[in-house]
Amino acid sequence: MNMRSLVFMTLMLFVGISSADQLLINDYWAGFRTPADYFVDERDGFSGSYRLSDDGVLISIYHDRGEQYNPMFSAAYAISACREYSSTNDQQYLKAMTAQLDKLVAVATTRKLESDFIVWEYDFDIESYGLKAPWVSGLAQGRIAAEFICAFDVTKDVKYREFASSAIRAFSIDMDKGGVATKTPYGIYFEEIAKPGFRSTKVLNGHVSALQAVWLWAQVSRDPEFATLAKAGIDAVRADLAHYDAGFLSWYDQDMTLKARHIAPRMDYNNLHVTQLAWLYHVDKDPAFLDYALRFSGYEHPRLNFTASYSTNAKTNGPEKLGFFGYSNYWSSSVFPVSLDIDLGGMRNISGLHLWGYTEKASPKDFDILVSDDGKQYRLHHKVRGNQDKLYYGSFSPVTSRYVKTVIFSDNGNNNVAFREFLMSEGIRKLKQFQVEYE
Secondary structure (H helix, E strand, O other): OOHHHHOOHHHHHOOOOOHHHHHHHHHHHHOOOOHHHHHOOOOEOOOEEEEEOOOOOEEEEEOOOEEEOOHHHHHHHHHHHHHHHHHHOOHHHHHHHHHHHHHHHHHOEEEEOOOEEEEOOEOOOEHHHOEOOOEEOHHHHHHHHHHHHHHHHHHOOHHHHHHHHHHHHHHHOEHHHOOOEEEOOOOEEEOOOEOOOOOOOOOHHHHHHHHHHHHHHHHHHOOHHHHHHHHHHHHHHHHHHHHHEOOOOEEOOOOOOOOEEEEOOOOOHHHHHHHHHHHHHHHHOOHHHHHHHHHHHHOOOOOOEEEEOOOOOHHHHOHHHOOOOOOOOOEEEOOOOEEEEEEEEEEEEEEEEEEEEOOOOOOEEEEEEEEEOOOOOOEEEEEEOOOOOOEEEEEEEEEEEEEEEEEEEEEOOOOOEEEEEEEEOOOOOOOOOOEEEEO
């Protein structure tokens, strides 16, 4: 057993925790990166990179808005330092942890209801959801509460336990009252983005990450209120598992108010969903969680083989980028006409096409669909003219074929057609009602 797997065994002294639950607790702590990993350039696709301020506080360096303090990332860094201090007793990690905790305490906001609770407000807007600052995050609340639990365990300083308790309280408070909870007929969601008067988005990874902190607190405090709350969080996901299944990847959330619904990119949030559903299975023992974990895991392995007659940059944006990888992954061509070929791996009955353009101008405008049984002799099956949709769904008369060739004649003014994914509708749920966008 390595040193990282030895940490936090002292939590067993907190209360009588079962050995099975203790293993889950140890796995939770082991899931955080090491402190040194934060300073590997471009390690984090969301934030980009990090640095430490003069007083040792972690600062995030975003691609789009420069340097900014993010309490969730600071808390995650503190957990990493706390874990290393627990296993090595090296004072540098205690110092790093304390610097983050002092900052978190300094910027916390107290909200008052029947009893006080604390939250951490974010001061930037989230354009993809139309959310204006300030707002709070159940995901951040959970990460911060977990760090206070960790700090209490290694220092035995009661103030950290009190901060953990006050932070955890936000999960029992409705979003419209300043907390992060949304009640459903089947359970409770802990909202990743929350603000009184804002709609419920039910971001899956944010909810389960927050749920893990609630479950952790229920284990170490043995407070029946939070054991019940954790069960309500589990029940909410159980009831909605099918709502997160897009049939080819998992949905990022349940926000159906926007024109474009968010998808969980492959090798990214979809993979995180797999891990989180496996955790839910271990905690709850419901085989439905394991079933969906395996189903979403299967989506990590695209079955279509793409080739293109030309790519603007075959090294960085070739046809292998057509895989729902999100962010800046896409295929493009500045040459027209250009053909994109798909081998379906066998004779398949197809009846529609899904195209996700990189931008509206880069989406294909005029294109033909040709089909072939042998990959040599193609016949024209469908024409599209004048498409202006970034997110295109089109149906055509069903046809049985193995090979599909799409010949693109023009885009919508970008002079470089580009899109993230190309899917045939056979065996894939139609997406006409809720189209797809990336985080």
